Amino acid sequence: MRLLRKFYKRPTLNIAKELLGKYLIRKIGNKKLVGKIVETEAYIGPKDKAAHSFGGKITKRTKTEYLIGGHIYIYLVYGMYWQLNIVTQTAEKPECVLIRALEPVFQDKILNTKLANGPGKLCQWLKFNKSFDGEDLTKSKRIWLEKGEKIKKSQIICAKRIGIDYAGPYWSKKHWRFYIKDNLFVSKK
């Protein structure tokens, strides 16, 4: 059962937490790859100095952040890694959630904890690129989210976001990174 629009139009911090345990489905040809979301980070522009939409900035890159919740915002960092974000809220609120790590879900029992334990790596695994920018998760035939597994509140860890020291102490110390406790597939163990 695919997640519907209303899921994505709620407050970003709630969504960032509730995305944990959800299944990300990626269809490549007639193969279906499934990853359980185990780590996220919230970016709450325009007030959040660490967000690309800080100050209400609209550019060629950030304009997809201003779509309504449920779209994909994807961009390149360091000249080589794609970063997959899910847009939340509405056009007045350019907010999003960065997907930082997935636990691969396979029919067979191969266990690879290093396949998608980082925002760049999960995009390599699932072959994401610029063509996914602006894709609608409620309609797309090649990527969407499903209900997945229920994660208890006591199993969710809140921590500092990664790699955003440039935003200054106030914003960089906000605990807007969320991951599943004791999960082997999160990044930066």
Next chain:
DNA sequence: TGTCCGATATCCT
């Protein structure tokens, strides 16, 4: 048009 630099991963010491 030019310069600067990053929401990372990996290899090196």
Next chain:
DNA sequence: GGATATCGGACAT
């Protein structure tokens, strides 16, 4: 712990 690969976007010129 530190260096570095590698390039498009942002913004200044």
